[in-house]
Amino acid sequence: MLNDTPPSQATMEFVTIDELVPQDHLLRKIDKTIDFSFIHELVKDLYCADNGRPALDPTMLFKLLFIGYLYGIRSERQLIREVQVNVAYRWFLRLGLTDKVPDASTLSQNRRRRFNESDVYQQIFDEIVCQAMRKKLVSGKVLYTDSTHLKANANKGKWVKARAEASCRDYLGELDKAVEEDRLKHGKKPLPPRSKKPETREIKQSTTDPDSGYMVRDGKPKGFFYLDHRTVDDRCNIITDVHVTSGNVHDSIPYLNRLDRQRQRFGFEVSAVGLDAGYFTAGITKGLEDRDIYGVISYRRPTHRKGYFYKREYRYDANTDSYRCPQGQTLIYATTDRNGYRHYHSDSKQCRHCPQRECCTRNVNAKKTVTRHVWEGSKERANSHRLTEGGRLIYARRKETVERSFADAKQLHGYRYARFRGQEKVAAQCLMTAAAQNMKKIALLCA
Structure with a gap:
């Protein structure tokens, strides 16, 4: 027999919000495994201690942002609308069924005026990595690094020609010393010192987002992009480093500095790294040898003119x-x-x-x-690593670690596009997305 649904839902029910959230919900697992108490102490100096109106709880604010990054909600206004009707979100934020949800402008103004000029996003990301380390989910022995592009919030047809400072490789000082020693060894006069005036080059600069870079790469779309240079640990795919540059910066330029940053910040004793062909430069291979790190780097055939000798x-x-x-x-x-x-x-x-x-x-x-x-020997030795049995095993893990991390970010966390304009704001987006991915991984492994 067919029954009609009652036209109204006026029945009073006595329930607790905890009963309405499934026991296996992701936010329950995150709440159980991640300690958010550090946030209050971290941002304390950004608030006035004894003046002004009562502030929105910073822990709630960042948990709000994490919900948006966890579920790929790109708009802060949409995020607030989702929190209003989603019981699990309210439970995670410690809000009752009838409690007022913060206004979207409160969220955005706090982000813009209080946090954008600070390094709080980097510190939050680092703390999540440290929590993963304390749970034995990070080894720091084998690291995989790659970059992916985020489409800038800019029209690729609106640009001007501009002069920009050329990207400086982080091993230039060592290279100059090696060149001087090599010339002296061959009986040549030392070269004059490099000009202190930075080198410049002509670029396409977006009039909408000048911090973005015009990217031209084989097999990639052309336009204004940002690059996220990400490092993932081998043990449980925890992201250990995120660094954002404009789209016209070569992958190899910031690599060694970011590797050193992880070793110093987290105390990693890195024994091996897996990299794609974009990192196969003499400077990178020499830097890895100097750090006693076994580098396994993909090989890309050099360009060749038909009819000439190789x-x-x-x-x-x-x-x-x-x-x-x-x-x-x-x-x-x-x-x-x-x-x-x-x-x-x-x-x-x-x-x-x-x-x-x-x-x-x-x-x-x-x-x-x-x-x-002058460092060609380092390249030849690094190239031989990929042909060994151990090198093949290390490189095979790239697709399961850093490449999968990027795929999850783009498919599930709204990572294909930059939500904001300006490198600092895009870096905040990338750090928060990576922290959300790490939280999710920790929760699923430890809850």
């Missing part, structure tokens, strides 16, 4: 510090440039009549030049 066909002889071309001619050392590359030149008299000249060089002076970095 560079690998020119054999290097370490004993004589020279190259030998496919036709047997010796290329001798000529100089070492500021970027750390040794130049080896052939004898133009022999090249001019060589039958394979068209496959080797079309230089008007009939001279072939081959370059070799």
Whole structure:
């Protein structure tokens, strides 16, 4: 028999909010495993102690933000509307069924005026990592690093040409020292010191969000983006570092500084790292060797002009510090440039009549030049790591760690787009998203 639903729901029921939240709800597990008491002490200095109107509880404020990042709610106004009707959200925030929910403007103004100029987001992220370490979910032995792009809140058609300071690699001082030693070893005069005036380059600068960068990469969309350089620990996929740059910064530039930051902040004793081909540079491989870290880095085939010899066909002889071309001619050392590359030149008299000249060089002076970095030995040793059994096992874990972390962030936590404009605000979004992912991982593993 078909029954009609009563037109109104006026029945009074005596329930507690705790009864309405399922025992296996994610927020129950997070509340059980994550200690949020540190937030109050962390932000105490950002509030006036004895003046002004009573403030919204900062712990509740950040738990509100975490709900938004956990469930991919991009709008703060929508977040408040969801809290009004979601019993689990109210329970997590310690609000009763009839308690008033904070206004969206209170949430946004606190974020903009009180927290955006501080490092509170970084400190919260670090504390969540420390809590994971205390639960033995982080080893700090094997780390995986990669970057992903977030589409900036900017129209890719609105830009101007501008001069920007060129990105500075964090190992330039060591490179200059190595170049000077190499030139002296070969009887060359030292190069003059680098200009103290920073190098600049012409870029496309967004008129909507000047902090974003115009990204041009193979297989990636073109436009204004930010890059999140993220590191994930091998044991339980806990994110241990988040660093945001504009979209036109190469992955390798901030890597060593961020690696050192993790070792100092968390006391990691890193034994190995897994990286993709974007990090396969002489500076990175030398830096890993100096830190006694086993680097497993993917290989990318270099660009090659059809009809020419491959560079690998020119054999290097370490004993004589020279190259030998496919036709047997010796290329001798000529100089070492500021970027750390040794130049080896052939004898133009022999090249001019060589039958394979068209496959080797079309230089008007009939001279072939081959370059070799002063730290090329480090690259060769790092390249051999990926061919070992241990190296294959380490690299195979990349897709299960950092790549999966990015996939979850984009699929479940609204990570495809930057919610805000400006690098500091986007960095806050990235840190809060990563902290939410870590909280979720801790809760699911420990609750």
